[in-house]
Amino acid sequence: MKKMIGFIYILVLGILLAACSEKEGQLTRVDVQEVNKEGNKEEVIIVDQESLQTIKKSLEHVRWEPNTEVSMARREDVIAILFYTIDENMPESLVEHQIWFEVNGSATIISNHEDQGYGRLDQEHAQNLKNAFIK
Secondary structure (H helix, E strand, O other), X not given: OHHHHHHHHHHHXXXXXXXXXXXXXXXXXXXXXXXXXOOOEEEEEEOOHHHHXXXXXXXXXXXXXXXXXXXXXXXXXXXXXXXXXXXXXXXXXXXXXXXXXXXOOOEEEEEOOOOOOEEEEOHHHHHHHHHHHOO
């Protein structure tokens, strides 16, 4: 009987951990606006699973500094709006990232998500993100 209770306890704990790790939900689409020097925007919609997975994995490596106000000297290179589906009966959750690709290969990101704010991304993951966004 004790083994059965222990098994149920571990099973419930595993389910809770899995649910918490998916708090953002499933990334279903990314609208990318590439901004040129004049401020004109060219929009691309990304829906293929391979690109979405690359984007999601790259963004997991951002070092966020929440509640940090920053001012950038130039316009962003890309505006990316990420669409997350948390529950199929609810509207999608949107997260907007303004992204600057730096000369040294890294990236600076400003997010409208309450837990993120300002963040930096290393060269490797910034390049993966740039390849996914700019064709």
